[in-house]
Amino acid sequence: MGLDFSVIPKYLDIVLLGALWTIAITVGAAIVSFFGGIFLAVTALYAPPVVRWPFRAFSFLFLGTPLLLQLFLIYFGLVQIGIDVPAFVAGVIGLGLHFAVYNSELFQTSILAVDKGQIEAARTLGLSRMQALRKVVVPQAVRDVIPPIGNNMIALLKDSALVSVIGVSELTLSAQRAIGSTYRPFEFYVLVAAIYYIINLAMEAVLRRVERRIQASK
């Protein structure tokens, strides 16, 4: 059959639109995973056992199973309990929760690593435990954990390709549409890989800069 990259320009706008959706879904899921991760970490560490254990079980289940399986659960599970959300929303929630669990592991370690004296100092000023966590401990924990969280976000970008399977029209699914009418999978998937690679490199460059700034501020 051979290769023919000349078919690409005609479909380039569809693919690039898909790339924008990929960026949107990555940003959305990154936000969910960041704040969800903090919430899960604080809950896992400080909530009363009745609250803590269900959340721990959830984290355990999500750490031990593939993202794709989780996406199926969330997409069809939401429908099952009567919540019919657009695929995009299901994708953001699924990706966001998946990475929230991974981020939570990082946050827990870094929260525990914040010096005990910091909580004591805040408490002796009269701050409650939650206030001390919110204003003193978590901000410090977050700063320490930005580099590994950033790596998770780069992994998130690449894993966002999986939401094509539940019908989110992002980069991968857009390419599949173009392939559907051209029968040129190799050309379009290579194009898609190149676009992911460029976004990936850009994210890495940003992360390196942020890491340097954090290093400098210490």
Place this chain on the structure above:
Amino acid sequence: MDYALMQRVFPFFLEAAWITILLSVLTALLGLTCAMLGTAARLSRFPVLRFLGAAYVSVFRGTPALIQLFILYFGGPQIGIQLDAFEAGVIGLGVNVGAYMTETMRGAIIAVDKGQGEAARTLGMSLAQAMRNVILPQAMRLMIRPLGVNFNTLIKSTALVAAISVVELTYTAQRYIGSTYKPFEMFLIAGLLYMIIIYVVGLAVNWADRKARLN
């Protein structure tokens, strides 16, 4: 929770779990092979090999594994590569995970104190001798745990081949969700089986790690 249904479909999931295990083992073997070559290339004294090693790691870690799989499986025939879905799955995932393992191995070798290599060289060993007798034995120990993390990720990554219709655990779960409309039940069965596989591999890694530390 529909336990009767779960019982009925369980044997089919169990069968699929064997496919997941087989995929994982073959992928791990291919991944380790790629990683050894990749590490050798990245630490080579020839700039061309170093560049190729770095490019391999960067490209395969910098793009989604799913797309790599699609290029191989759907795009392969265009450049004369005809593979069935299972073969494409093993090769696609193996080469992908090999890139991650390359970084693990290289990291472990670099982490072995530079002084160790220098000490060996001052005793008169060649670079190859120092590598074989001094650096690698220590690096092996360091890389067992991080490779264990790679294995853990790999097992979960095998779910990707569901997208090219290999009948493994996730594909089976997806099919039964579609036909029974019981997503929670199907997720639990498949999830449980994944976690058992991961747990067993974790035990093996711990055992290997302990053994390496005793020596």
Place this chain on the structure above:
Amino acid sequence: MSDQTPFIDIRHAKKSFGNLEVLKDINLQVERGQIVAIIGPSGSGKSTLLRAINDLDPLSGGEIWLEDKQINKSLPHRHYEKHINEVRQEIGMVFQHFNLFPHLKVRENVTLAPKMLKGLSDAQANALAEEQLDKVGMLERIDYYPSQLSGGQKQRVAIARALAMKPKVMLFDEATSALDPELVEEVNLVMKKLAEEHMTMIIVTHEMGFAESVCDRVLFMDQGVVVEEGPPEVIFRNPQNERTQNFLRKHLAGQQA
């Protein structure tokens, strides 16, 4: 206002970690404006006693009162939390290792608690921070981060942070022990200034000279008990108890060595 009842009243304070008794029936009354030094070898229980006053290390037995309020009340968790957060606002504490918040500037270190707990506006909190930092001589560094300060400067900021809550009493837990020798004096000067303003203070310290020159009373603690207490000229010049004599002799020798 009567000075008949003590300002701070510690009655039969007991504390044990497992089988180890670190405080054995301690009684201590501190009057308003009084400055009390607690000295003693490490492991004597002096820091534990100080930390018990704001319930950082809760007592196993006994009572601690601040004016008419019992600090270590036994209450259901939710009520206890509310109670202790209120009490702690009235008790300033300064730590050996400063415990400044590294992610916040000097200004924000000082304004954080007043803004959160006393509802001060930004302008009010800033004015307060400037006032307190001026008092400790750190106004010029108001927009620095803690990591940009020397140890002595950090400790002065920590004192300003505690003072900004307008506490009724200040607790100092070896505030100068972690400092390089040349930085001790600037912190001591700030504490002397507070003494001149008649701030009630309880000071756990290894600085015998400072304790002698600033404090009204000195307690010598060893193995969880108050061995001897009295005015500084007695404790330092003419101690009655053999353990006190030994401790001071060793300490003096250590300083000269």
